[in-house]
Amino acid sequence: MPNITEPKLISGNANKPLANAVARRMSMHRGMNVKPVDARVERFNDGEVFVEVFENVRGEDMFILQSTSRPANDNLMELLIIADALRRSSAQRITAVIPYFGYARQDRRMKARTPISAKLVANMLTGAGIERILTLDLHATQIQGFFDIPVDNLYASPVFALDVKSQFGDLSDVMVISPDVGGVSRARELAKRIGAPMAIVDKRREKAGEVAEMTVIGDVTGKRCIIVDDICDTAGTLCKAAEVLLEHGATEVHSYITHGVLSGPAIERVSNSVMKSLVITDSIQPTEAVKNCPNIRIVPTAPIFAQAILNIWSGTSVSSLFETNTLGPIYEGLYSTD
Incomplete structure (x- = not known):
């Protein structure tokens, strides 16, 4: 495990309630207060995305939680620019937690003169300095092969x-x-x-x-x-x-x-x-x-995402979350684990 104090979570504007719920679940597991890194993700009058991180992230293991849902392009740009801000701030590792991976339906050419947009998005994410992807139910599992970095695809x-x-x-x-x-x-x-x-x-x-x-x-x-x-x-x-x-x-x-x-x-x-x-x-x-x-x-997906983030941070298995006997206790209180 890297010599890091705690995993740090940062969120774009796509799904702040989920980011806060993940942080609360991480707090329960860690026995200490975990909250999203203080930052502002705003837009200039012409629509340009601007990001400023207010906390020191040098040498930290950073997790960006951002779905690339509607508006897909705006949320994708937020994710890319947050990653660039963290990379330029000397974060040790940047993991993109993308609960909903937009453009995943464009994973192959259905007819002539059409793009493979999912591959383009993969290239953009890697180019922004993201070193690992954590997502949920990719539309097509072969999209994992579009990346040359680890991709953890959780299942619902x-x-x-x-x-x-x-x-x-x-x-x-x-x-x-x-x-x-x-x-x-x-x-x-x-x-x-x-x-x-x-x-x-x-x-x-x-x-x-x-x-x-x-x-x-x-x-x-x-x-x-x-x-x-x-x-x-x-x-x-x-x-x-x-x-x-x-x-x-x-x-x-x-x-x-x-x-x-x-x-x-x-x-x-x-x-x-x-x-x-x-x-x-x-x-x-x-x-x-x-x-x-x-x-x-x-x-809710916060329980499974919080545990997956902690498993990635600690270097333990993410695939263990596919098993009922492992996942049941994580959702204890919501469902019976009998």
Whole structure:
């Protein structure tokens, strides 16, 4: 372990409540007060980002907590400039904690003359002096290969499994649903953790954002269905999938989505949907509309991020957080760890 007193956390403006919650959890684990480093992250009148760090960070192990969510470009620039400020202030190591990794959906060329923006973002982060990435449920796990630095990709499925066991009680009639063929591995992971069968909703798109047809692969008759995915943007596909599942005999439909982007008409769609509940994490700071939506529930990520940061700082395993017997005690008080 480096000869450093304590890990230090600094936050951009993307998700300050999560940064403060992570700091509180770190304080509990360390038995001392941990709070985000005093800094200002502001904008000039023309929109330029300016950062000033008010504390000494020389030789420190710095963790920048910043989701690159909407406004994606502004939050990405904040992250890059904070990293540059820390590097020029002689921080020993800089880790970017990115709960929601923006541009991850642009991880390959779908047609001619298009970019691979996720790779460009990876190059920018590395060029800014960031030496390690900690994120949650990358849209495509191969994005880890875009970096030449360590990338720790945490998974929401262990946390979701704790929540499902706490909320659903008897799981004998529960079935996990993948909303497309590409998300099968994610759905299978949750299904394995809760001991439930799995089905797939296969969708065919005419163009981006519009679903022409959906087919259910598997028998969902009499099942309480849990749709699992990493991102919910406009919620059109999700709400349509819930309708199709009920048409095929499901008794009720719930959704567990890691990143609640929830843009455009998403909140209205979810409110009027046949889904009984949509569960998201706080990887993206929820708006007031999200908080007030009666069928949206938010699962905290501060416990897992705080422990992951401490594990990275101390040089211990991050992958241990994928196991229920390790994660359960971290979420003690929120869920039963039986």
